[in-house]
Amino acid sequence: MATLKVSSLGDYIREQRESAQVSLRQLAKSAGVSNPYLSQIERGIKKPSAEILQQIARGLRISAETLYVHAGILDERHEGGGDVVAAVLADPAIGDRHKRVLVDIYESFRAEHAAKEAVAKKATRSRTRKATGPVATKPHTTTRRTSS
Amino acid sequence: MATLKVSSLGDYIREQRESAQVSLRQLAKSAGVSNPYLSQIERGIKKPSAEILQQIARGLRISAETLYVHAGILDERHEGGGDVVAAVLADPAIGDRHKRVLVDIYESFRAEHAAKEAVAKKATRSRTRKATGPVATKPHTTTRRTSS
DNA sequence: CCCAAGTGCTAACTGGAGCAAGCACTCAGC
DNA sequence: GCTGAGTGCTTGCTCCAGTTAGCACTTGGG
Incomplete structure (x- = not known):
């Protein structure tokens, strides 16, 4: 993580x-x-x-x-509308135990689907990942006054 | 908040x-x-x-x-936490078959929860809430050994 | 009975989150 | 030029998150 x-x-x-x-x-x-x-x-x-x-x-x-x-507190996949996990957690129509079970099942389905996607991707290779750039420099520098 | x-x-x-x-x-x-x-x-x-x-x-x-x-880091009434069924159907991270399975499970959980709620309501008569203690009862008590 | 391994907890400690006081600097009005 | 209001930052501090060392107790095997 x-x-x-x-x-x-x-x-x-x-x-x-x-x-x-x-x-x-x-x-x-x-x-x-x-x-x-x-x-x-x-x-x-x-x-x-x-x-x-x-x-x-x-x-x-x-x-x-x-x-x-x-x-990094939330993973990017959970952000935005239509999020299944957030919807399940927020749903008052089921209890905590059911929520946990449902989220676990959903995650395993996602993992299965991701695995299938990975297999499908192997058939269409030659992709490169873009490296992320460094942080921006400071807008101005400060000078400390010498002590009197 | x-x-x-x-x-x-x-x-x-x-x-x-x-x-x-x-x-x-x-x-x-x-x-x-x-x-x-x-x-x-x-x-x-x-x-x-x-x-x-x-x-x-x-x-x-x-x-x-x-x-x-x-x-309390996430609100249970999260904005994205809308309808579970809609969220599941809209999710691209799982396949159609998984979506149907997940919705079926969710509906059965909802039915079970609704049934429990109905039973609980019949049994509930002006219940008084039990005050929560600072910590759970300890399985054993500890006594510090006097220094040698 | 003894002992090892496991349990949950206490006390003391360290490092970092978060703040208050105060700094140099910029800018506009007088 | 002076002054007040605003800016972003530095420094020192307090308090709490999180760990280490060590405690009493329980349990099971020899």
Whole structure:
């Protein structure tokens, strides 16, 4: 299972913030987190908890699940509408035990289907995967004042 | 937004562990967390991160999302959590035959759950809720040995 | 009875999440 | 030029997540 992707998460948050045309302090205030901490998150220095991500998502007016995917808390396959697992978990018409059983069956079906897809793909080979690029450089550098 | 529900999460994890008939140490080992920490989580003393929940879910062979719901990381009334049948039919990750099987199983679970609800309603007469204690009753009491 | 292996837990510890105080810098109004 | 308001960041701190060492207890085999 992938480790939590801190630096790409920070880039994404800063992207969303700048796209919404709000400052770091404004987002920090609406999200209810301190602005130095938000700065550290955006720069990939700190790894926020799911609770902090929920608050940031609320401040950005996006779904928390979007940030979860970037943080590695949720797998990308579960994001968005039509998600079977989310639908099952949210369904009040069945109990927890049934939910677990249904999700297990679904996952095994998915694995079976994926295996079949892999076999089918072997017949049509010659595909290359694109490597992901590094993180963006900082917008400006700061200079510390010499002590008086 | 709900705060993270630590004690109900712990109860659920212990429930799942005991249902799977594994000891605390066995689960801790398969999950890759320390057994005292797992004990603290189950007793509601510590609040685990999403990463730890992922590991525990893997050790229990259940989906991490199930634990996320109990931890309050995911909302049970998730926006994507719409109709289960529609989600299954729309899912490209499984084949048509699997879709029909899954829908059939789901419908039978719903019918079973509905029947149980009907029975439970007949038996219920102004029930009073039992107050939950801080921790579950201990199987044994510990006394610290006086230092030599 | 003894002992090894297993159980769940306590206590002390370390590292990191998250914050408050304060910094240098920019910009606009006076 | 000065000043206030805003910006993003640094530093030091507190508190908690998560681990290690070790405890009492149970159980089964020799």
